[in-house]
Amino acid sequence: RLEDRGKCGRCSGALFEGKPVTLSAASFDIHTARSDLPVVVDFWAPWCGPCRMMAPQFEKAAASLEPRYRLAKLNTEDEQALAGRFNIRSIPTIAIFRQGREVARQSGAMDAASLERWVRASA
Numbered sequence: 001r002l003e004d005r006g007k008c009g010r011c012s013g014a015l016f017e018g019k020p021v022t023l024s025a026a027s028f029d030i031h032t033a034r035s036d037l038p039v040v041v042d043f044w045a046p047w048c049g050p051c052r053m054m055a056p057q058f059e060k061a062a063a064s065l066e067p068r069y070r071l072a073k074l075n076t077e078d079e080q081a082l083a084g085r086f087n088i089r090s091i092p093t094i095a096i097f098r099q100g101r102e103v104a105r106q107s108g109a110m111d112a113a114s115l116e117r118w119v120r121a122s123a
Helices: 026-035 051-067 078-086 110-122
Strands: 022-024 039-044 068-077 093-098 101-107
Touching: 022 026, 022 093, 026 039, 026 078, 039 051, 051 068, 051 110, 093 110, 101 110
Parallel strands: 022 068, 039 068
Antiparallel strands: 039 093, 093 101
């Protein structure tokens, strides 16, 4: 019943807001390992021009792909240990996780339509 756009049992807030979730070291494993949905993570940095150009496209894709996929962003400057853990060498890098395991990866900026096609084909 994903199309019902469920609400949190504690706070009654929407579970899907049509925008990416911001991840940190503390929340990364919770979101990627405990979710039944594929989680699409944008590894980015504030100083990266292509990352800033892609940010609105990623947000647009989130509005289209949720609730079948959860989209999230991880700032590699703030979370350098996580970037190292996943061997992120160039940004932006988009990775898809299913039940805690990385199943696909794409480096480089994409527009919303290309990102949506890639996620649907790769997840």
